[in-house]
Structures are given as C-alpha cells and as structure tokens.
Amino acid sequence: MSKIDLKDKIIAGYRNVESDKLLGIFGNPIKHTLSPVIHDTISDYYSFNERYIPFEIEDNLGDYVKAAYDLGIIGLNITVPYKEKVIPYLSDIDEDAKKIGAVNTLVRSQNGYKGYNTDMEGLYRSIIEANEDIKDKEIIMLGAGGAARAVAYMCFKYKASKAYIINRSVDKAQRLAEDMNAMDDKSSRFISISSDKYETVPEGRYIFIQCTSVGLKEDDGLPLVTDKEFYKQACFAVDLIYNPAKTAFIKLMEDNNIPAINGLKMLLYQGIIANELWNNTKINNELTAQIYDKLYKKIYG
Numbered sequence: 001m002s003k004i005d006l007k008d009k010i011i012a013g014y015r016n017v018e019s020d021k022l023l024g025i026f027g028n029p030i031k032h033t034l035s036p037v038i039h040d041t042i043s044d045y046y047s048f049n050e051r052y053i054p055f056e057i058e059d060n061l062g063d064y065v066k067a068a069y070d071l072g073i074i075g076l077n078i079t080v081p082y083k084e085k086v087i088p089y090l091s092d093i094d095e096d097a098k099k100i101g102a103v104n105t106l107v108r109s110q111n112g113y114k115g116y117n118t119d120m121e122g123l124y125r126s127i128i129e130a131n132e133d134i135k136d137k138e139i140i141m142l143g144a145g146g147a148a149r150a151v152a153y154m155c156f157k158y159k160a161s162k163a164y165i166i167n168r169s170v171d172k173a174q175r176l177a178e179d180m181n182a183m184d185d186k187s188s189r190f191i192s193i194s195s196d197k198y199e200t201v202p203e204g205r206y207i208f209i210q211c212t213s214v215g216l217k218e219d220d221g222l223p224l225v226t227d228k229e230f231y232k233q234a235c236f237a238v239d240l241i242y243n244p245a246k247t248a249f250i251k252l253m254e255d256n257n258i259p260a261i262n263g264l265k266m267l268l269y270q271g272i273i274a275n276e277l278w279n280n281t282k283i284n285n286e287l288t289a290q291i292y293d294k295l296y297k298k299i300y301g
C-alpha cells in the first residue's frame with residue numbers, strides 16, 4: 001500500500017489552515033459540516049489557538065486514525081458512516097459509548113484515542129434545557145437506526161419507565177429493544193412495534209422522539225404513522241432533524257400546542273461536550289449562546 005497522507009484528505013477551504021493544535025472530523029460526505037463553527041468559536045473565545053479541520057475519508061479508516069494521532073491531533077469527531085466502524089481503532093472506549101455501539105468523539109490519550117458518544121448526552125442536555133426529563137416518563141421512539149440507538153440508550157440511562165420503538169423494518173426495532181432490555185436485568189422496558197401496528201401502543205401521554213430520516217426533504221410527510229390523532233398523545237416532542245427547522249412532525253406538534261424541539265440544540269451540545277473533553281474545561285452559558293446564535297444564522301439565515 002502506498003503511504004497515506006492525512007493532509008490529502010483535508011477538504012477544500014481548510015488546506016491552508018496553520019496551527020500546531022489541531023482538532024478535526026472524519027466523515028463522508030463532510031463538506032457541509034457545521035462543527036468548525038462550534039470549535040473555532042470556542043478556540044477564539046478562550047484563545048486556545050486550536051483549529052478544526054474536516055477530513056473526507058473514503059477508506060483505510062484505521063490508518064487515518066493512526067495518522068491523526070501521529071500528526072498530534074488533540075481530538076476528533078467521527079460522523080457518518082464511521083461512528084461504529086471506528087471502534088476497533090480506539091485504545092479505549094467510554095462505557096456509555098460501548099453500550100451504544102457508536103462513537104462520535106475521540107480524545108487523545110497516552111496510547112491512542114479514547115472514544116466517547118456525546119450525541120446521547122447532547123440530546124439529553126437539550127431535553128433538560130427545555131424543562132423536560134426522561135426519568136419515569138413513557139417514550140415513543142420513531143426509528144431504529146444508528147441515531148435511534150443513542151436515543152434508546154439515553155432512555156435506558158436516564159430511567160424512562162417505558163419506551164416503544166416503532167420502525168418500518170420491525171426486525172431492527174426488535175434487535176434494538178432486545179439489546180436495551182438485556183442491559184437491564186431482563187426487564188421489558190423496551191418494546192418493539194412495526195409501524196403498521198402503531199395502534200397497539202397503549203393510549204397514554206408520551207414524549208415522542210423522532211429518529212428517522214423522514215423529514216430531511218422539504219416535501220416529506222409525517223414519519224411512519226400518518227394518523228394525526230396518534231400524535232395527540234405527545235406531552236413533549238423532539239425531532240433529531242434540524243434542517244429543515246420545522247419538519248411535518250414538528251409542525252403537527254406545534255399545531256396541537258405540544259412543546260417541541262428540533263435537533264439543533266443536540267448538535268450544539270454534542271459539540272460543546274466534545275470540546276469540554278478535549279480541553280478539560282467547562283464552557284460557560286454566554287459562549288454557548290454565542291455558538292448557538294452562529295449555528296442558527298448559518299443554517300436558517
């Protein structure tokens with residue numbers, strides 16, 4: 001194999017960045033990542049002199065993780081499609097990230113990188129900030145893919161009383177529910193439901209968490225369940241999608257006067273928590289608000 005050079009993978013617009021303290025992100029595609037906004041703003045605020053660089057990685061992930069370490073990179077984010085695939089190349093993994101089975105943050109340590117999942121904590125922080133909580137609540141999750149796995153684990157960790165996982169492919173929902181229940185003394189807190197059997201969910205008051213990719217396109221309708229009555233059972237709603245700002249799911253919740261948030265605060269807090277790990281610091285509320293403002297303007301204009 002020819003010798004790899006991580007610098008070849010820096011995307012256009014970042015090739016002339018100069019700093020001896022580098023942070024970065026691996027993914028593909030990566031052109032539209034908003035993470036530099038978060039981390040460069042933090043660096044400027046505290047005069048950390050760090051720069052954050054997106055790397056578009058197509059293959060040889062392990063070699064590039066090693067190359068990042070050799071280059072002295074302090075911390076990395078990992079995004080689609082590598083959040084699971086990166087795990088074999090870590091020197092250590094945080095217990096929560098291990099249980100989720102996905103890593104989005106790599107923190108430099110003595111022998112390599114330690115992996116964390118700040119998506120899950122980022123989502124939790126955004127829910128708490130909206131004056132909601134997970135403890136003892138009943139949850140309806142829509143979706144059972146990669147993102148849903150972190151959401152399900154959040155429901156486990158923060159002690160939801162029940163979580164119904166509804167998915168188009170019921171086998172994936174079943175697997176996710178089984179994995180979560182297995183951590184939990186064989187409980188049956190997690191229940192999988194095929195989307196065409198949504199009516200089997202008992203009537204109740206639920207926190208709805210939308211984890212499918214339905215809604216990303218402007219003309220997408222409601223995810224999985226088109227029966228609008230179903231959504232009236234929500235007491236609070238989260239859509240992990242932040243662009244567009246208002247999916248059909250969010251619009252329906254607002255029409256029903258149900259408090260609802262999109263995924264922008266999750267994006268914000270996953271970045272803040274990652275940076276806190278890299279710099280061993282606590283980011284204050286003023287800076288957090290500044291970053292949110294910048295992200296908001298960049299996405300929604």
Ligand code: ATR
Pocket residue numbers: 142143144145146147148167168169172211212213214224
């Ligand atoms: P992510 O990492 O964003 O979670 P993913 O792992 O590909 O992406 O998961 C996408 C989720 O959106 C899955 O729950 C998927 O349902 P399936 O498991 O049945 O594929 C769901 N999804 C995507 N497109 C969908 C569609 N058109 N209708 C219903 N569900 C859809």
